Amino acid sequence: MSHAVIELSEISYAFPGRGETLKGLTFHLHPGEKLGLFGPNGAGKSTMLHILMGLLTPDKGEVTLFGAPMSDAKAFEAARLKIGFLFQHSDDQLFCPTVLDDVAFGPLNQGLSREEASERAREALETVGLAGFEDRVPHRLSGGEKKLVALATILSMRPEILVLDEPTTGLSPEAKDRLVDILKKLDMARLVVSHDPDFLAATTDRLLAMRDGRVQPGELKPHSHVHVHEEGDVPHQH
Numbered sequence: 001m002s003h004a005v006i007e008l009s010e011i012s013y014a015f016p017g018r019g020e021t022l023k024g025l026t027f028h029l030h031p032g033e034k035l036g037l038f039g040p041n042g043a044g045k046s047t048m049l050h051i052l053m054g055l056l057t058p059d060k061g062e063v064t065l066f067g068a069p070m071s072d073a074k075a076f077e078a079a080r081l082k083i084g085f086l087f088q089h090s091d092d093q094l095f096c097p098t099v100l101d102d103v104a105f106g107p108l109n110q111g112l113s114r115e116e117a118s119e120r121a122r123e124a125l126e127t128v129g130l131a132g133f134e135d136r137v138p139h140r141l142s143g144g145e146k147k148l149v150a151l152a153t154i155l156s157m158r159p160e161i162l163v164l165d166e167p168t169t170g171l172s173p174e175a176k177d178r179l180v181d182i183l184k185k186l187d188m189a190r191l192v193v194s195h196d197p198d199f200l201a202a203t204t205d206r207l208l209a210m211r212d213g214r215v216q217p218g219e220l221k222p223h224s225h226v227h228v229h230e231e232g233d234v235p236h237q238h
């Protein structure tokens with residue numbers, strides 16, 4: 001079996017003054033694997049992702065990315081260039097004066113020229129349906145627009161793996177469908193955290209649940225939902 005691209009081993013973490021959020025959590029993502037993770041609010045999903053990205057330091061346990069132990073900040077910096085990480089809160093992701101700057105930031109950081117990075121950024125904006133947004137001010141965008149720009153900041157990096165924390169929050173049904181199409185066309189290994197069972201079913205192959213501070217095999221209960229389409233006024237099930 002090939003080496004895991006993400007390996008979390010026996011990770012424990014407590015926020016200062018609070019009990020343990022993660023309790024000996026072990027997790028692997030192998031090349032090509034598409035995993036979905038769900039679990040109650042406050043279960044520790046985002047905390048786990050922040051630890052795997054090196055944004056929080058675990059109290060116990062090891063993080064290994066692309067086969068390399070993440071022993072210091074420098075190791076994380078190198079690994080982060082290959083991971084498309086979507087923050088749950090887009091305001092944590094967007095910090096430049098213009099949308100184009102934000103989306104070109106990743107490729108510039110990867111060593112591309114300004115021209116190449118801008119080209120990549122324009123392509124990524126077009127992919128998420130935001131062509132024409134290049135000169136807009138990120139912090140003035142709507143919640144859904146911010147999420148789409150944040151997604152573009154990841155796509156422009158052409159990462160080796162995707163780690164997405166609640167990618168559909170605030171997205172309209174049309175934008176969500178577009179995101180499903182985008183993800184279906186991408187082959188790379190991914191970990192998707194979401195409360196949306198339909199989205200997880202459409203974009204991942206196997207489900208895990210965050211429970212009792214650990215990642216465990218997950219199973220979603222079969223469900224149906226009712227919604228109203230703009231085109232028609234008859235609620236229906238599918």
Ligand SMILES: Nc1ncnc2c1ncn2[C@@H]1O[C@H](COP(=O)(O)OP(=O)(O)OP(=O)(O)O)[C@@H](O)[C@H]1O
Nearest residue numbers: 015018021039040041042043044045046047048088
């Ligand atoms: N900086 C912080 N300081 C103290 N407690 C925190 C901090 N960040 C998160 N927490 C707490 O840690 C727990 C885990 O939070 P986390 O954001 O990882 O949950 P989550 O599973 O991602 O939830 P959600 O589904 O709502 O996004 C929660 O109880 C949260 O209130």
Ligand SMILES: [Mg+2]
Nearest residue numbers: 045046047088
């Ligand atoms: Mg979260």
